[in-house]
Structure formats: structure tokens, C-alpha cells
Amino acid sequence: MKQKESLQLTEQFKKDIINELMYQSTHSENSEIVINQLQDKLLPPHNRSKLMSAWNKALQQLEANDTRVLFGMIVRNGEQLRTITLNKNIGNKDFSTSKKWQSSAFDNSNKIVNPPTSCLKIRHMFDASEIKEPNLKQLIVESIFEKVGPNCNICDIQLDTQSCCVYIRCASEADAGIVHNEINGWWFDKRLISIKFLRLERYLSRFPKSLTLLIFSTANYS
Structure with missing residues (x-):
């Protein structure tokens, strides 16, 4: 395995472990997980031997440098098993992934003068590895408000x-x-954002309760 690929896998495993612990903490009073069980869940059996080096490095780096997690040991059926859990002495805000706007990939020619509808579909503000983060929507909403202005x-x-x-x-x-022109074609969290307009009827068919929501202004978040 090439060094770059190994580093990427190590970083991804660290992220997967944190996400799994956060998910566990929202569904159980005890977020402690036996590391071998976590390994079985996150490493596919057919590829495990190839991935073990990156997996072990991820655990080593978390134990040495990440205060969000704690390692321990339990005895089960006479066998000592290593465990990992969230550090409950750290607030939820410390688990947030910092999301930042970087720069625009295009010039003003990417802006639209006569937007056709009031609804939008935005791609690449998050990916599948983040969907278990309990405050993901809050991070996305705040990032949008930050960018579009008051x-x-x-x-x-x-x-x-x-x-x-x-x-x-x-x-x-x-x-x-405004949303389109401020966000489309921008780099966000190292991803290039793309937007398309959506008919109101299609939006409401997907989110029928949307009409019951009150209008809020981004000025409240500026």
C-alpha cells in the first residue's frame, strides 16, 4: 500500500471511529465499545489484512493525541478486552467538524440574474461519512447563513x-x-459546491411539512 493511500485510510478510520462512538452515545447510555467489535464492524473481512496497518495507526494516534476519546480495559468471560469510549468531560461542541468556505472556483459569469424558482438543491456540503454526526444540520445551516449574508x-x-x-x-x-450566487461554485470543506433550481411542487412533494414552517431571516445568524 502506498504511503499516501495509507495516510488517507488512517485519517478515514479515525473519523469513522469518532462517528461510531458519537452514534453509540446517542443510542445508549454507555458509549464504551470493545475495540475488536468495532474492528469487525468497520473493516470488511475480505480486505482486513490489507487494512490492519492503517487501522492500528488510527487507534495509536487517537490514543496519543485525541482527548475526545478514552481507552480502557474490561474482563469478559475471563478475557481482557480493550475498549474505547467518548470522553464525557468534553462538551459536544468539541466534537464538531469545522466547516469552512474556501474560495470561488469561478468568476461572476457563474451568477444568475433571473432565478426561475424559490427552491434549490445543493450538492457536496457533506458526505456519507458525516451523516451520523448529531449536529450536522446545525453546522450546515450556520454555514449557509454565514455565506449568504443578512x-x-x-x-x-x-x-x-x-x-x-x-x-x-x-x-x-x-x-x-442570492443563495445560488453566493454559494454555487464555491469550495466548501474541500468540496466544490454545485446548485440546481428545483420546482416548488417537487420540493413540497419531498418535504410536505415545509409549508408549515415560518420564514426566518439570515440576519439572526449574522
């Missing part, structure tokens, strides 16, 4: 974890145009 009225923001897309319904076509 003069935009948004009625609804929804995350589709199957397609990893963000759906937005704005108060008007003009507001949707």
Missing part, C-alpha cells in the same frame, strides 16, 4: 442523508438567487 429570507432547509444533498426553500425567487 438580506436573504429562507423558509426551510432540509438534509437528505441518502443522496447527501441539502434542499432549501426560500421566500422568493430573488432570495433563491
Whole structure:
């Protein structure tokens, strides 16, 4: 395995482990997991021998450098088993993934003058490895508000974890145009954002409760 690929796998395993612990903590009072069981879940059996080096490095780096997790030992049926759990002395905010806008990939020619609808579908603001993060929607919403500024009225923001897309319904076509022009073609969290407009009927068929939501202004988040 090449060094670059090994480093990428190690980083991905670290992220997967944290996500699994966070998921466990939201579904159980005890987030402690036996490492061997976690290994069985995250490493496919047919490829395990190839991945073990990166897996072990991920565990070593977490134990040495990451205060979000604690390692321990339990005895089960006379056998000592290593465990890993979340550090409950650290607040939830320390588990948040920092999401940042980087720069635009295009010039002003990418902007739209006459937006056709008030609804949008945004790709690449998150990926499948992040869907278990309990505060993912909050991070996405705050990032959108940060970018579009105080003069935009948004009625609804929804995350589709199957397609990893963000759906937005704005108060008007003009507001949707602001979102499009401020976000489309920007690098966000090392991903290039792409947006397409969506008919209101299609948006409401996917999110029928959206009409009951009140309009809120991004000024509240500026």
C-alpha cells in the first residue's frame, strides 16, 4: 500500500471511529465499545489484512493525541478486552467538524440574474461519512447563513442523508438567487459546491411539512 493511500485510510478510520462512538452515545447510555467489535464492524473481512496497518495507526494516534476519546480495559468471560469510549468531560461542541468556505472556483459569469424558482438543491456540503454526526444540520445551516449574508429570507432547509444533498426553500425567487450566487461554485470543506433550481411542487412533494414552517431571516445568524 502506498504511503499516501495509507495516510488517507488512517485519517478515514479515525473519523469513522469518532462517528461510531458519537452514534453509540446517542443510542445508549454507555458509549464504551470493545475495540475488536468495532474492528469487525468497520473493516470488511475480505480486505482486513490489507487494512490492519492503517487501522492500528488510527487507534495509536487517537490514543496519543485525541482527548475526545478514552481507552480502557474490561474482563469478559475471563478475557481482557480493550475498549474505547467518548470522553464525557468534553462538551459536544468539541466534537464538531469545522466547516469552512474556501474560495470561488469561478468568476461572476457563474451568477444568475433571473432565478426561475424559490427552491434549490445543493450538492457536496457533506458526505456519507458525516451523516451520523448529531449536529450536522446545525453546522450546515450556520454555514449557509454565514455565506449568504443578512438580506436573504429562507423558509426551510432540509438534509437528505441518502443522496447527501441539502434542499432549501426560500421566500422568493430573488432570495433563491442570492443563495445560488453566493454559494454555487464555491469550495466548501474541500468540496466544490454545485446548485440546481428545483420546482416548488417537487420540493413540497419531498418535504410536505415545509409549508408549515415560518420564514426566518439570515440576519439572526449574522
